Amino acid sequence: MLDGQSFLISRAVPGSCEQESKWIYMTQHLLESSSNKRPPSQESEEQEQGDRGKRKKSPECPDTPDITDTEHALDLSDRQGSDGDYDDANSFINPLGRDITISCLLRCSRSDYGVIASLNQSFRSLIRSGVLYKLRRQMGITEHWVYFSCNVLEWEAYDPYRGRWIAIPKMPPNECFMCSDKESLAVGTELLVFGKEVTSHIVLRYSMLTNSWSPGIVMNSPRCLFGSASLGEKAIIAGGTDAQGTILSSAELYNSETQTWETLPAMNRARKLCSGVFMDGKFYVIGGMASNTEVLTCGEEYDLNRRSWTVIPNMSAGLNGASGAPPLVAVVNNELYAADYAEKEVRKYDKENNAWITLGKLPERSVSMNGWGLAFRACGERLIVIGGPRGSMGGTIELNSWIPNEGPPEWNIIASKQSGSFVYNCAVMGC
Known part of the structure; x- marks a missing residue:
């Protein structure tokens, strides 16, 4: 989600609730009880690398939603009976019961879910069902991880809360897909990568629940070079070009829970190489190209309730050029920011006056080729810039x-490693 509020884990915090330390203690107790009752059966779903960081405590945590209707999401075939350990999938820890067990797990960092899934089949089924993430969305609990690709067909992720690099399996090899333009989109617990085969568009889908790649559902009107953004389990894509190179004005909505695409009303202007964001509950398409030479300076706002588009003149003036990358934009706390890659500056959008205000400079060591190779994203309440210097001996990603x-931007390097320093694709998954 794009509207997280907390330094560590974004939450909608009510007036009173139990301290998180109590939940951490209870979770540790139930995990120890479970591990003593039955040994781990499988390895963690997500291979994690690096040193474990210490997670700061949030002072409060929200009430737990009703979880009695989530049983249908579990695989009933996982119920145990032959060995006498677990006769009912609803009873993960007999002394605590299913509901309290789930309530504890909701307060755990999702960095720990892979380890929890290895305890036994009941926990594994619960983690892979996605029920915990659905309940976390209802509670307003969100952790944002950054996913990016600096090498073709290779992705990696970074957890800023624990300071960990997370290994992602390589994408299935595909010669045509490797050479085509690719877009990426994180929605719900999925990472979607869009590209082309010889004559058609394809989608590859990475599931965080299974830590694996599989074919994704193709759009109703397949395309590339579009603008997109996600909000929870839903995402909107707009514009782009079809397989014949025709520039599109159409838009679609994706629901990651049902893995379905819904055609939305068309924009007022056809555009490619545009960018998309959610802000104040509405979807915005910013900038782009109306042809190979015509740069669009207008944006468009889509109201999800009214199902209509409104043109905003001069919303993206100066943010992209005919040979440059799409506008590098991001939303933090419902405020829109942009990276001016020509001047290496950070700007903030003035909603009332429809104008951009220069705040300061981008990180000094972040370089790009007319905006290509540099990532500028919102990650909870942070702005993240991913890039780095290039040299004859290779690059460093920062x-x-x-x-x-x-005040003006004060950038801090939170992670760096030897890698290709050209960022091909980047997405932030909040769940």
Whole structure:
């Protein structure tokens, strides 16, 4: 999600609730009880690398939603009976019961879910069902991980809360897909990568629940070079070009829970190489090209309730050029920011006056080729810039972070590693 509020884990915090330390203690107790009752059966779903960081405690946590209707999401075939350990999939830890067990797990970091899934088949089934993430969305609990690709067909992820690099399996090899333009989109617990085969568009889908790649569902009107953004389990894509190169004005909505595409009303202007964001509950398409030479300076706002588009003149003036990358934009706390790659500056959008205000500079060591190869994303309440210097001996990728405030940007390097320093694709998954 794009609207997280907390430094560590974004939450909608009510007036009173139990301290998270109590939940951590209870979770540790139930995990120890479970591991003593039955040994781990499988390895963690997500291979994690690096040192474990210490997670700061949030002072409060929200009430737990009703979880009695989530049983249908579990695979009933996972119920145990032959060995006498677990006769009912609803009873994960007999002394605590299913509901309290789930309530504890909701407060755990999703970095720990892979280990929890290895305890026994009941926990594994629960983690892979996605029920916990659905309940976390209802509670307003969100952790944002950054997924990016600096090498073709290879992705990696970074957890800024624990300071960990997470290994992602390689994408299935495909010569045509490797050479085509690719877009990426993180929605729900999925990472979608869009590309082309010889004559058609394809989608590859990475599931965080299974830590694996599989073919994704193709759009009703397949395309590339589009603008997109996600909000929870849903995402909107707009514009782009079809397999024949025709520039599109159409738009679609994707639901990751049902893995379905819904055709939306068309925009007022056809555009490619545009960008998309959610802000104030509405979807915005910013900039782009109306042809190979005509740069669009207008944006468009889509109201999900009214199902209509409104043109916003001059919304993206100066953010992209005919030979440059799509506008590098991101939303933090419902405020829109942009990276001016020509001037290496950070700008903030003034909603009332429909104007851009220069705040300061981008990180010094972040370089790009007319905006290509540089990632600028929102990660909870942070802005993240991913890039790095290039040299004859290879490159270094750096993740720079800044929490917007009233002053100029003060970038901090939160992670770096030897890698290709050209970022091909980047997405932030919040769940």
